[in-house]
Amino acid sequence: MLVTGPNVNALNVATPPGNPPGWDVTADWQTVVTLKWYIASTGTANVTISDATDAAAYFVNYTNAPKGAQADFTVSNQDLGDVSLPVQMTNLTAQATSREGVTLSWATESETNSAGFHIWRGESENAINTRLTSALIPSHGNSSSRNDYTFTDRSAHGKTFWYKIEEVSLTGQSQFLGPISVEAALPLPEQFSVSRNYPNPFNPETTIHYELPEDGSVSVRVFDLMGREVKTLADGHMTAGRYDVKWDGTNHFGNAVSSGMYFVRVQAGEFSAVRKVTLMR
Numbered sequence: 001m002l003v004t005g006p007n008v009n010a011l012n013v014a015t016p017p018g019n020p021p022g023w024d025v026t027a028d029w030q031t032v033v034t035l036k037w038y039i040a041s042t043g044t045a046n047v048t049i050s051d052a053t054d055a056a057a058y059f060v061n062y063t064n065a066p067k068g069a070q071a072d073f074t075v076s077n078q079d080l081g082d083v084s085l086p087v088q089m090t091n092l093t094a095q096a097t098s099r100e101g102v103t104l105s106w107a108t109e110s111e112t113n114s115a116g117f118h119i120w121r122g123e124s125e126n127a128i129n130t131r132l133t134s135a136l137i138p139s140h141g142n143s144s145s146r147n148d149y150t151f152t153d154r155s156a157h158g159k160t161f162w163y164k165i166e167e168v169s170l171t172g173q174s175q176f177l178g179p180i181s182v183e184a185a186l187p188l189p190e191q192f193s194v195s196r197n198y199p200n201p202f203n204p205e206t207t208i209h210y211e212l213p214e215d216g217s218v219s220v221r222v223f224d225l226m227g228r229e230v231k232t233l234a235d236g237h238m239t240a241g242r243y244d245v246k247w248d249g250t251n252h253f254g255n256a257v258s259s260g261m262y263f264v265r266v267q268a269g270e271f272s273a274v275r276k277v278t279l280m281r
Contacts, residue, residue: 086110086111086112086113087108087110087111087112087114087139087167087169087175088108088109088110089106089107089108089165089167089175089177090106090107090108090109090177091105091106091107092104092105092106092165092177092178092180093105093106093180094163094180094181094182095182096156096182096183096184096185097185098157098185098186098187098188098240098241098242099188099239099240100152100154101152101153101154101155101156101157101184102152102153102156102161102163102182102184103150103151103152103153104119104150104151104152104153104163104165104180105148105149105150106148106149106165106177107146107147107148107149108139108140108143108146108147108149108167109146110143110144110145110146111139111140111141111142111143111147112142113141113142113169113170113171114139114140114141114142114167114168114169114170115136115139115141115168115169115170116136116137116138116139116167116168117133117136117137117139117149117151117165117166117167117168118131118132118133118136118137118165118166118168119131119132119133119137119151119153119163119165119166120132120163120164120165120166120176121153121156121161121162121163122161122162123159123160123161123162124162125162125179125181127162128162128163128164128178128179132151132153133151136168137149137151139167141170156182156184157184157185157186157187158184158185158186158187159183159184160181160182160183160184161181161182161184162178162179162180162181163178163179163180163181163182164176164177164178164179164180165177165178186242188213188240188241189211189212189213189240189241189242190213191211191213192210192211192212192213192268192271192273193210193211193273194208194209194210194211194266194273194275195208195209195210196275197209197247197264197275197277200276200277200278201278201279201280202249202277202278202279202280203249203279203280203281204248204249205246205247205248205249206246206247206277207244207245207246208220208233208244208245208246208247208264208266208275208277209242209243209244210242210243210245210266210268210273211241211242211243212238212239212240212241212242212243212268213240214240214269215237215238215239215240216237216238216268216269217236217237217238217268217269218234218235218236218237218238218266218267218268219232219234219235219265219266219267220232220233220234220235220245220264220265220266220267221233221235221264221265221267222247222262222263222264222277223262223263223264223265224257224260224262224263225260225261225262225263229252230251230252230257230262231247231250231251231252232252233245233246233247233264238268247264247277249279249281256281257279258279258281259279259280259281260278260279261276261277261278261279262276262277262278262279263275263276263277264277
């Protein structure tokens with residue numbers, strides 16, 4: 001008797017010598033051998049019984065004919081038909097934005113008996129154990145052409161996340177695509193704000209940080225103590241988000257200005273803020 005399987009230590013067990021002539025295996029089951037084996041994880045276990053010797057080939061007729069007959073039987077814990085998962089998933093990508101969160105995109109080159117997809121997320125490659133989808137994302141089931149899919153994780157912000165895609169078949173089998181990591185962006189600001197420039201005092205340059213809760217026209221300008229415009233650092237339409245703008249202590253013509261105090265005004269729609277900056281040469 002031979003026991004085989006992906007997680008089974010193969011065993012070859014010889015059956016005891018044959019029974020006396022006339023032993024009728026069709027009339028009554030008789031125990032020939034007891035075999036125990038251990039399966040490490042879920043898998044297919046095949047038990048094959050080969051009746052290939054004179055001693056083991058006992059039939060109703062006492063003459064033991066036909067000698068050398070064979071009877072092969074296979075016992076399995078599942079159907080031994082096509083147990084493959086013929087859904088080819090490819091092209092997994094992840095894109096992070098402050099507005100949307102993280103958007104995953106993937107494709108299938110073909111599909112057979114596919115039920116759909118689940119999305120899994122974690123904060124490390126070895127701990128992707130949170131399922132984000134409560135219900136399957138529907139697939140096309142059976143398709144010989146390419147199909148594209150997307151999923152947006154709107155709760156992902158401000159740290160690195162790991163993702164994988166689980167494809168589930170109509171029979172409940174599954175396979176995974178991934179993992180993939182992405183640095184999730186911070187969420188959109190809730191209000192307009194302008195931080196103090198850094199460094200201050202400065203030489204040769206300083207940075208002004210501002211946050212926009214919504215899209216709009218924005219201007220960032222530098223003025224001297226007399227209220228004269230020294231330089232425009234930004235002017236135009238901007239989308240909601242966080243921005244840094246630098247001033248290198250020069251004027252509109254690129255010439256260095258003298259040491260002293262200046263004002264930076266950030267204007268965004270009806271919102272406006274002014275910060276004092278000090279240039280020290």
